[in-house]
Amino acid sequence: MPLLSTADLMGEAxxxxxxxxxFNVITLEHAEGIALGAERTGMPAILQISENAVKYHGSPYAIAAASAAVARNSSARISLHLDHITDPSLAYLAPELSVSSVMYDGAALPYEENVRRTREVVEWGHQRGIWIEAELGEIGGKDGAHAPGVRTDPDEARQFVQATGVAALAVAVGSSHAMTSKTASLDHDLIRRLNSSLEIPLVLHGSSGVSDDELRLAAQEGMVKINIGTSLNLAFTAAARRYLNDNPLGTDPRKYLRASRDAVSEVAAHTLMTLATARCPIPGGPHAVTRQA
Structure with missing residues (x-):
């Protein structure tokens, strides 16, 4: 199936x-497993490549091309996204990478500098049809900027969105990146307040640490894009470890990578079905108009 745009998937959502x-992609097996999960459930998915994954590969070109090929050869509806991009020059490669959306991360910058740089990326994206997500204040677990209890302020979020023109906003509501257990306690009242205050989709980062019930409720309250990364890696690594423990003389990477790919597919399918049972409200209330890049 042809690659879809993230803007189209978000509009459909x-x-x-x-x-x-x-879902975050690190290896080819991640991309294949996610696509298989989407095919099994009939649900759309976003394959996202982080700046850290790009650094691991040394360049965005191979992993982006592989992800695009997986998407185009899948029957699932899939788009490509660049995630947590702090270097605008990497964001600006999106069109040639077949990427339709970028999460520009200026959260570590002083507020005014974050606004200025985010607005520049948004203006660039508007000119090229690239959908831009941003983050106001770092999500917990990234350099400690959001310690437990720190939350996004709805008034500041509204000012940031108006000043930058972003198409979606990642907000701090109690989840953290790199959580290995589903123990996050989300601030559901804040999610509802943010949803009623903003006319763009809300994004939940660090969703691997959120239980199914909490995730479903967050979607019902207004989270439109749900990011999943660590839970894929936990499943990927556990499957490889089980195979190698059971087959200590095994040397064929296809054997344990197949197990890892299947494990990723299971997590992706489970997450997609969890979200399929939750209906989320229109951002900003029933009469809101969503801006797209």
Whole structure:
């Protein structure tokens, strides 16, 4: 199937009132497993490549090309996204990478500098049809900027969105990156307040640490894009470890990578079905108009 745009998937999600899952890709097996999970469930998915993954590969070109090829050869509806990009020059490669959306991360910058740089990326994206997500204040677990209890302020979020023109905003509501257990306690009242204050989709980062019930409720309260990364890696590594423990003389990487790919597929399918049972409200209330890059 041809690559879809993230803007189209997000627009579809808002129309049907269902959240979209965005899964982090590190290896080819991640991309294949996510696509298989999406095919099994009939749900759309976003394949996202982080700046850290780009650094691991040394360049965005191979992993982006592989992810695009997986998407185009899948029957699932899939888009490509660049995640947590702090270097604008990497964001600006999106069109040639077949990437339709970018999460520009200026959260570590002083507020005014974050606004200025985010607005520049948004203006660039508007000119090229690239959908831009941003973050206001770092999500917990990234350099400690959001310690437990720190939350996004709805008034500041509204000012940031108006000043930058972003198409979506990642907010701090109690989740953290790199959580290995589903123990995050989300601030559901804040999610509802943010949803009623903003006319753009809300994004939940650090969703691997959120239980199914909490995730479903967050989607019902207004989280439209749900990011999943660590839970894929936990499943990937556990499957490889089990195979190698059971087959200590095994040397064929296809054997344990197949197990890892299957494990990723299971997590992706489970997440997609969890979100399929939750209906989320229109951002900003029933009469809101969502801006797209």
């Amino acid at each position: 808002q129309h049907t009132q269902h959240a979209v899952a965005a």
